[in-house]
Amino acid sequence: MGEIYQKFLKESAKKAFDLEHRYKINYNIGKYNEAVLKGKKQFRDIELARKRAAFLKHRIINNLEKYLIEFAANFEKNGGKIIWAQDTDEATHEILALLHKNNAKQVVKSKSMTTEEIELNEVLEQNNIEIVETDLGEYIVQIAGEKPYHIVTPAMHKSRDDIAQLFHEKFNTPRESSPEELTNYVREKLRKKFVNADIGITGGNFLIADIGAVCITENEGNGLMSTAFPKIHIAVVGIEKLIPSLKDMDLFWPLLASYGTGQYITVYNSIFSGPRKEGEIDGPEEMYLVLLENNRSEILKHEKQRNALTCIRCGACLNACPVYKNIGGHTYNNTYSGPIGSVISPHLKGMQDYKHLSFASSLCGSCTEVCPVKIPLHEMLLDNRNESVKLGYSKLGEKISISSMNTFLSKRKRMDMFSPKLKNIGMQLIF
Ligand code: SF4
Structure with missing residues (x-):
């Protein structure tokens, strides 16, 4: 049993019996559920909106190269500079080089899961550069010395009393x-x-191909402030975050807001199309975009799992998942938790070490039901399981029990060879 798997088993068993944790999560998700019901009402035909969003994201993923080229050309035309990063090391190396070149000692950062993915905070701290999270939830987990608990609400596991105590x-x-x-x-x-x-x-919620711009959606104005004051703005975004056109934002903004937090529209929605232009009084003098690949092409290779790249990171599948609600976000020991994390992490970080996440699911299908871009998450968990078996990562005991079950359950006659009592004992032994 791998170390990561063992840790997951140990921590999930512990967390599942932590009643205080369960109370806090159920309380916060309860509030979320109420809000989302209201948020979704803004759509005259929510199914049509979901289908349209899925269609547009599929078009991107199936033509990723074309849209990346279009985006890059437009972004550079606006004066922005692109850094193509194959992996975590390349991304952090390039960001560090930029910081050193500009003798930067203080960095402000808005909420971004992509920077979590490349562990940027740790790298900058090791290099004696102060990095301050400016989203309130992220700030709370940063001062607590923790990782974000949830992709949208990083401090969801803390009550107001916990936070008051922490600040005290x-x-x-x-x-x-x-x-x-x-x-x-x-x-x-x-x-x-x-x-x-x-x-x-900053991160970026969307990359708009036809105008070459990075779109950030947030509720506190901290993303805007993080880019308005400093002379240089660096955005770190995964290559899959593209959408075809500015006109698609009238669909994606309300959709993300409704499914992410239950709002009609998030409070601040900014579109960054390069650095400050001549005559403009606001904005950074230079803007860089780190476009991160980091094994996303591995997912793209799979005909079925490539669907996962259409995710808009709304967090709805985490909130709907009975496993997530019981074991909590930190137990996944991973940037992306919940159903979407369980689907993509084995591909982003290695099937051998992370396949267990695809097995940590009841396959109830709630995640699929709530996904605004209609990703068939529970089916993809099965596809991952299938792949891990084909790659030979299943244990010997598992193989023996499945093949014995196959032998006995596929023929009625064989099943009837044993008394019900013996059958029950056999099933108990197997499971
Ligand atoms: S998989 Fe769907 S529900 Fe889950 S975070 Fe992504 S878009 Fe939201």
Whole structure:
């Protein structure tokens, strides 16, 4: 049994019996469920919206090269510079080189799962560069020394009391501070960071091919501030985040908002089409986009699993998943958790080490049901299982029990050779 698998088994068994954790997650997901019901009502025909979004994302994934070339040409025409990064090392190496070249010591960063994927914070800290998370949820997990718990709501596992206690320990704020007081406290702190930062780093929710722009959607204005003050803006985005045209945003913005947080539209939606132009008073002097491949082509190679690249990272499948709700986000020990994480991680990080995630599912299909871009997640988990067996990663005991079951259950006569009692004992032994 691999080390990562053993860790997963141990931590998931522990978390599943942690009633306090279960209460907090159920409470927060309960609030989310109520909001999403309202958010979805803005669509006259939600099924049509989902089908259209799936169609557009499929068109991208099936013509990725064409759209990447179109996007890159337009982005560069706007004055932006593209850094093509094959993997984590290349991405972090190039970002570090840029920071060193500009003698950067302070970086502000808005929420980005792609930077989590390349572990950018750790790399910058090792190089004595201060990196401050500016999204409130990310800021909370950063000061707690944790990884994001959820791809949309990173501090979902913490109650307001947990956060007040954390701030009390770290900054000596009053133990009974309200969420508003804590938010104001962070706001004050971050303002100074925004003003003094040398470089702002963001992710990107969408890359708009026809205008060569990076689109960021967020609720706090911190993404905007991270790019407005520093002289250089670096965006780090996966190659699959493309959408064909600016006009498609009228579908993707409300869809992401409804499924991600239950809003009609997220509060701040910014489109960055390169650095500040002559005569403009705002924006960075230089803009770089790190386009990350990091094994996405591995997923693209698979006719079925390539569907997973159409994901818009709304987090709905995590909130719907009974396994996620019981074992929690951190147990996956991975940037992308929940059903979508279980589908893509074995391909992004290696089937041998991460195949167990595809088996950690009840296959209830809730994830598929809630996905705004209609990714058949539970079927893809089965495809991953199939692939891992074909690659010879299943254990000997598993192989013996499955082939014995096959032998006995495929013929009624064989089953009837044993009494019901013996059959039950046999099944118990196998499972
Ligand atoms: S797989 Fe679907 S539901 Fe899950 S995060 Fe992606 S878009 Fe959202």
